[in-house]
Amino acid sequence: MRQIVLDTETTGLDWRNGDRVIEIGCVELLNRNLTGRHFHVYINPERGIDAEAIAVHGITEEFLADKPKFRDVANDFMDFVRDAELVIHNASFDVGFLDHELSLLGHAKLDALCAGVIDTLRMAKEQNPGKKASLDALCDRYEIDNAARTLHGALLDAELLAEVYLAMTRGQESLMMLLDDEPAAGSGEDGGSPVERPPLRVLRASAEELGEHDRVLQEIAKANKGACLWIPPVPAEEAPAVQ
Template identity: 50%
Template sequence: MIRQVVLDTETTGIEISEGNRLIEIGCVEMINRELTGNNLHIYFNPGRESEEGALRVHGLTTEFLSQFNRFDDEVQRIIDYLTGAELIIHNAKFDIGFLNHELALAKRPPLETFIGGVIDTLELAKQMFPGKKNNLDALCARFEISNKHRVLHGALLDSELLADVYIAMTRGQFGLGLDVEEEEVSAQIEVKKLDATVLAALPIIRATAEELEAHDKYVAVLEKASGGETFWRALPTTEGN
């Protein structure tokens, strides 16, 4: 069983050094790439105002947040939920930085000591789509995932969208077994129908060095996301191929 948690946070501002705090965490659970509905969504009272720029992004006012518990009061609930899971985060450095800061203030160990690892979808996207916009809105558009209801940023909504994006980004390396078998059988049938003289005349077009390098980079992205060797690595190779 592979348990993954897609996670997002909202904060009072972007700099921890300026006293900014966590105000929201949203988590979406997946077991074997299937959404379970066992999600976690918590607002926190940060004990301070949000910066103007941050407030424009998330819209969570001080008055609204004042009715909720502080992070310290919810910390064990968060640790219990995240323990053992592989986290999927967009721009993981930011969210992990704030979570570890809050854990330290609550005198708890850092995130890395009780989770099963982290996949940063921003880094995956940069490798898959170099030179392009790779924020969540851009990825939703690229994979045709509707985000029309995303007027303001919200940790749970963004986690739900990111879960769909991650599944779309990594779909290629899953479910290959039967599909590949069927493709191989189909290919064999088609070859048998061709005349031997026709086969002999077919040109062999080999990949260029640039194409091979691009393919190798893409396979590396798939392997990083799946945590194992892809089908292409397992294929036997011959000299010159």
């Protein structure tokens, strides 16, 4: 199972207003283990950066002036994430931006390129309703060291999110291990000969219980104007003649 934990930084909050991606950070998980492979790039957005965005990530236009354009790194990015499941915090934000960048170049969107998307923000809110679900809050909850995160950064945030995601889903990993360890149904503990089971004890309803059951069905039929699925219809030859 190959997963890519992904984060982006952007010039602003909405690609519909012309904002662009300026940093992409990805780390690879293979069977829930960090492989050490990553994809990281700064991108020249060919436009200005909102002051509010710079306050969040600290990336300036001057720093990006000599960096590649998205069209220059698109193929490498697509090759890295292709066929993997993406793990993203607040996925709609990053996916919206990346889909827009890909569409500007005539490429397919992420849902056609990747195997799916897991939104850890939604997952965190479902697991702990009413509690803070920011990346910093989740690092605190799962005791993950985020001291180096003085500003947002795509690669650092992807690395932290990978640790958070593994901590959030550790119970699922344990469940899968238990399922893998279970012997096949009908086999012995060593998967060999079938286990001998005692015969099942059959308890049949008494006449009193059958009568009570019939009474309840008649009440249901009466309340539903004769319609009761559990009362079989009387064959025509057995029905009383109409006077």
